[in-house]
Amino acid sequence: MEGEGGVSKSVAVIACTAMTLFYVAILYSPTLILRLPPPSSLKNFMIRRFICAVISSIVSVVFCALILPMRSWEVPLLFGAYGIRMDHIWHAVVFPLSLTSLMYAGSLVLKSLLLVNSWKEYKSMDGGLSFNCIKHLPQKFLGWMISIASDILAWRNYVVAPLTEELVFRACMIPLLLCGGFKTYTVVFLCPIFFSLAHLNHSMEFYSRQNCSLLKAFMAVGLQLGYTVIFGFYASFLFIRTGHLVAPLIAHIFCNFMGLPVLFSRRSGMVTVAFIAGVVGFVWLLFPLTCPDLYNDRTDHCRCWHGYCAWN
Template sequence: DMLILNDRSNVSVMLEPEHGPAMQVEHTRTRCWVCVLSCLLLACLYVGSLYVWRSSLHRDHPSLIKRRCASVLLVSALSPAVVKAWIRILLLQNDASVWELMGVRLEGLVPAAVLPLLLTMVFYLGPLVHSAMDNPAGFTGEVQELISPDVRSWMLCVGDAVWLRNQVVAPVTEELVFRGAMLPMLVPCTGPTAAIFMAPLFFGVAHLHHIMEQRRLNQDSLGYSVTLFFLYTTVFGAFTSFIFMRTGHVVGPVLCHSFCNSQGLPDIRSALRHPQRSALLFSYLTGLLVFLVLLFTLTDPFFYGAIPVCSLAAPAASACY
């Protein structure tokens, strides 16, 4: 009997190196495919929902905006169900709720709303100074508008479909889907650092549909469209993904997204032609340098408590700590 047991133990030891790692690699590969396909499904649902409504209207027509906003709001509402199904498929054991994994939580909410937005405003120091210089009321008038905006102007904005889409609906739905839902699904496969750079690819590709619309209206060249709607959105997506992974909140990416939509791309060419070019270029450079200095300080997880999405990653996940 002892000989038989020894033989069986030897067989098991011999078989483990051959089949154990192979099965683990296959399991990891399958898990990664599930993660990537789940993200692709969400991206297709988001973009596809925009084209459910067949229309020849311009994308800024109020009627089309309302229909598309309804579509993306529905997809965003369904995104937690997709994350929940993904958890069940992979049989993941996690104490955090789906909403906590997606960055919807109370712990650290105030700093998560304030500090990333402040960081983004620092980056836009140059454009903000540029706007203040061109304001007829000067820098004081620009600050006064920010601190105590005209109520009538706000009412006009709220009633403007384009403003609501750009400042409210797009930031909320895109960040909830492309950051809140996709990053938790990518982290177990790629790790947090790689997920920061992989998730924006879905975000950038999801914006390429604007090329068709602009080409249809002959507004821009193809090269300019690709640069604007893929490269810029991908870089911006990497930044908001970094914010999400460092804070564990989706509110920061939403507010940063809304702010960037209000400012647009920094107009370096206009700054170079400005009468006060030297001062403007100095403010642009200062904003960039201070942004880089504060990037890790203002996103230190110390301000935000335990980050639920990091529980899906390996213990040595650098982007989470």
């Protein structure tokens, strides 16, 4: 496929806007268009949305493939355009995950302190560390894993939402914008705008469900939008630098699991120190751990789709 002159900037922006609107609109199609009765439970409601999100992702992938100037429809080349690759897969998992965890150094330290305190309280109540306690640890861990696997909200936060959003807002949109002639830095800052617009519908849902003021709803969603924009910058950066979809995907799952980073704690100053050290480490390692040479066999003078060999 060619990376120059295949798509105009206006076509790329219109296509990205259309995919954004379709990703949101299809979520409401079961009741507004198909006239289906309201779901009887949260599980049925979420399953409907899962199906809609998957359909939206498939349509966006096909729509994007028809617009992109593909030279060949071979499966490896087609998947590679979306960053779906098996080569350097461990690099694309370990390095971005390690980099992302640095921003959560304060959160990880706080969780460790809480775990140690609860462990000390348990030991003081039980009179020491018994063999039965150690023996039941695997069972407790297995029970925790089963509870997570059976939680419909966990499937949304850790599977469906990250996978479909990264497919649409990174794998589909970034190649279109790059092919449209936008510079890599422009794409990093432009792509999250579409990503944040797709979350505007949460303001009305929050307003209708919580029965709160419209101002409070917009403030809550404004905080969420700010977070999604910042994460969108980072995810787009990872995708362009590595050429791997799994890189922003694993970061997305980890961020959803951790929530907002903890900046400080009244219990211990170690949390603040860890957060600052994590931020410093993140900035220091951001470019070295996302160096294109770590994720691709050859980057010199290549006709790579994601533009990493043109990155300065």
